[in-house]
Amino acid sequence: MLWVVIFLLLIILVVGLGLDGAKAFLVAHQLQNAADAAALAGACVVKLDPNDARQTAIAVALKNFADGNAVELVDNPGNSPDGDVVVGWYSRMLKKFVPALSPRNAVKVVARRTEASPGGPVPLNFGPVAGVDDVDITRYAIAMTYGGTGAGVIALSPEGVGLKINGTAGLFVNDGLIQVNSEDDNGVNLIGTPDIWAEALNVCGDIGSTGGIDLDSFDFPLDNQAPYMPDPFCPDPPGNCLPPPTWNPGIDLSGGETMKITKGVHLLEPGYYSGGFSITGGDVTLKPGIYVLGGGPKGKGGLVVGGNANLCAKGVVFYVTENGKVDLAGSGIIRVTPPKLDVPDFCDPGFSYPADPQLATYESVSIFQDRANTNDTRIVGTSLLELEGALYFPRNHVDLTGTGDGFGNQLVAWTIEVSGTGDIVINYRGDDPKPSNKSFLIE
Numbered sequence: 001m002l003w004v005v006i007f008l009l010l011i012i013l014v015v016g017l018g019l020d021g022a023k024a025f026l027v028a029h030q031l032q033n034a035a036d037a038a039a040l041a042g043a044c045v046v047k048l049d050p051n052d053a054r055q056t057a058i059a060v061a062l063k064n065f066a067d068g069n070a071v072e073l074v075d076n077p078g079n080s081p082d083g084d085v086v087v088g089w090y091s092r093m094l095k096k097f098v099p100a101l102s103p104r105n106a107v108k109v110v111a112r113r114t115e116a117s118p119g120g121p122v123p124l125n126f127g128p129v130a131g132v133d134d135v136d137i138t139r140y141a142i143a144m145t146y147g148g149t150g151a152g153v154i155a156l157s158p159e160g161v162g163l164k165i166n167g168t169a170g171l172f173v174n175d176g177l178i179q180v181n182s183e184d185d186n187g188v189n190l191i192g193t194p195d196i197w198a199e200a201l202n203v204c205g206d207i208g209s210t211g212g213i214d215l216d217s218f219d220f221p222l223d224n225q226a227p228y229m230p231d232p233f234c235p236d237p238p239g240n241c242l243p244p245p246t247w248n249p250g251i252d253l254s255g256g257e258t259m260k261i262t263k264g265v266h267l268l269e270p271g272y273y274s275g276g277f278s279i280t281g282g283d284v285t286l287k288p289g290i291y292v293l294g295g296g297p298k299g300k301g302g303l304v305v306g307g308n309a310n311l312c313a314k315g316v317v318f319y320v321t322e323n324g325k326v327d328l329a330g331s332g333i334i335r336v337t338p339p340k341l342d343v344p345d346f347c348d349p350g351f352s353y354p355a356d357p358q359l360a361t362y363e364s365v366s367i368f369q370d371r372a373n374t375n376d377t378r379i380v381g382t383s384l385l386e387l388e389g390a391l392y393f394p395r396n397h398v399d400l401t402g403t404g405d406g407f408g409n410q411l412v413a414w415t416i417e418v419s420g421t422g423d424i425v426i427n428y429r430g431d432d433p434k435p436s437n438k439s440f441l442i443e
Contacts, residue, residue: 019125024135027067027113027122031139034064034071035111036441039143042085042107043439047145050087050101051077057085057109071111072118084110090144090442091174091427097142097442105175106144106442113137142443145175152176152198152428154412156231156394161189162203166419169401170195176410176428177202179229190215195423202226233365233392233412242392244370245319245358247272247292258301261309270316270354276301276324279309285347288315288339289354290362295323295375302375303367308332312347315339317362321370326393329380334406338366338389365390366408381407381424400424 042057054075061071076083081099088099090106097108113122114136121134152173155162162182165171171178177200180187187205190196193213200221201207207222209215215222234241251272258275263282270289275296277284291313295301302324305311310332317338320326328334337345339359344352353359362368366389369377374395379385381402391398393413400407403422409429418424 023067023125024122024137028137028139030064030066031071031111031113031137032141034061034066035109035139035141036143037061037064038071038073038085038111039107039109039141040439040441042087042109043105043143043145046087046104046107050079050104053087053104053107054085057107061109061111066111066113066119067122069119073109073111074118084112086110090142106142108140108142110138110140140443141441143439143441145439150176150232150428151179151202151229152410152426153178153416154229154232154410155180155182155414155416156412157182157414158204158228160184160187160415162187162415164189164415164417165191165194165196166417167192167421168194169418169420170423171198171400171418172196172423172425173198174425174427175199176426179226180204181228194418202229204228231394231412232410233390234394242365242368243361244321244368245290245292245317245362247290249274254296254301256297258296258298262307270356273301274322276303276320278304279311280305280307280330281309283310284312286311286313286316287351287354288346289356290317290319290358292319292321293324294321295325299323299325299375302326303328305332305334306330309334311335313337314346315344315351315353317359317365318367319370320367321373323375324370324373325375326367326369326377326379326396328385328387329378331382331384333384333386335386336366336388339363364409365392367391367393369393369396371395377413379407381422 038057038061041060042053046053058073061073064071073084076085086099086108087104090097113119121136123134162180178198180203183205185206186208187203188207190209192211202223206224252274253271254273254275258278261279261282266284268286272292274294276293278301293302302320303318304327306329309330311334314337371394377393377396377398381404385404385406387406387408390410391408395414397415398413400418401420405425
């Protein structure tokens with residue numbers, strides 16, 4: 001009888017442990033479901049309004065139950081990284097979530113049944129026999145928007161090869177799609193085994209490929225015969241286009257010649273440079289404003305940066321006109337940001353924006369090549385290349401090579417070719433005024 005009593009107690013403890021363990025696993029599963037649903041719902045509206053995203057996530061979580069009680073999330077208006085609902089930016093390239101109110105494309109939800117949570121810890125049925133009254137359980141989910149954000153890369157040409165990607169080069173568009181307006185059967189030409197990521201690849205014609213690439217291997221939509229997308233900077237020509245800046249040709253800061261800089265420290269003012277720049281060395285700082293750049297008598301100038309030159313141009317828009325060209329291929333630091341009139345982030349804290357009413361027109365644009373200027377453009381990426389804003393080449397072929405995530409926030413060009421072995425990243429950050437109806441779980 002004594003042994004029966006001893007083993008009976010052991011059996012009860014084992015059965016109790018199993019039942020309490022099953023209960024804990026069930027509650028964890030219920031919390032995970034609530035976190036998943038809340039994150040997905042919040043992500044659908046995160047682009048529209050971060051506050052709305054939090055409230056949507058909280059409301060959806062309340063419709064889910066864990067251990068018979070509604071899942072309560074604590075509001076997090078300060079967007080603390082440790083909060084129950086956190087708005088932020090998720091980089092598919094880096095596989096990393098960063099809490100941020102702007103830019104934003106994702107929502108993280110942490111569903112808790114802990115001592116500090118509104119629902120408290122999960123009580124155990126048999127645990128008190130062993131001195132364990134309850135257990136803390138936490139589950140989280142991260143969801144990001146899908147679609148609803150526009151195109152990070154647009155190839156405008158209606159014919160021929162609009163986008164060509166060679167070899168093992170990678171083209172990654174974070175939080176945006178790739179749009180190719182060519183109606184050609186080879187509108188997108190993939191050669192070799194390139195790596196691509198975007199929310200979608202849309203081409204008005206078709207996708208052609210040679211080499212070992214399998215189009216079915218891409219884990220995002222490839223849409224042939226897609227609708228035409230207007231030039232976002234000229235949606236209704238000729239009357240509704242981003243206008244060129246105006247300048248006084250009589251005030252030529254380059255004196256009719258290309259400004260060649262090979263060494264030393266230089267500080268330049270905004271204005272008209274008929275010869276443009278050719279910078280191959282030294283440290284060059286530009287004050288905020290509009291820089292109108294020509295190519296000079298021999299067409300060698302424009303926005304040309306090479307060698308080990310360091311260029312800092314914050315709060316700047318470059319308008320490349322006449323016979324100027326854009327060639328960014330240096331091994332030094334090249335830092336360019338567009339005008340942001342409400343953000344005084346300059347190369348020098350003593351700088352300020354000039355009293356130029358045109359600046360507001362170019363708040364999102366850092367490089368704009370004249371529509372009458374058809375010179376090819378080359379941009380070679382390095383870890384030191386930091387371009388922000390839109391790069392707009394309406395009638396130009398653009399060659400991209402190298403690597404890095406400093407290729408701007410949007411690239412709009414006539415045709416585009418990507419080559420080399422590096423990964424080129426466009427961090428598209430355009431907010432869409434409408435909520436997305438698509439979101440997906442990342443973690």
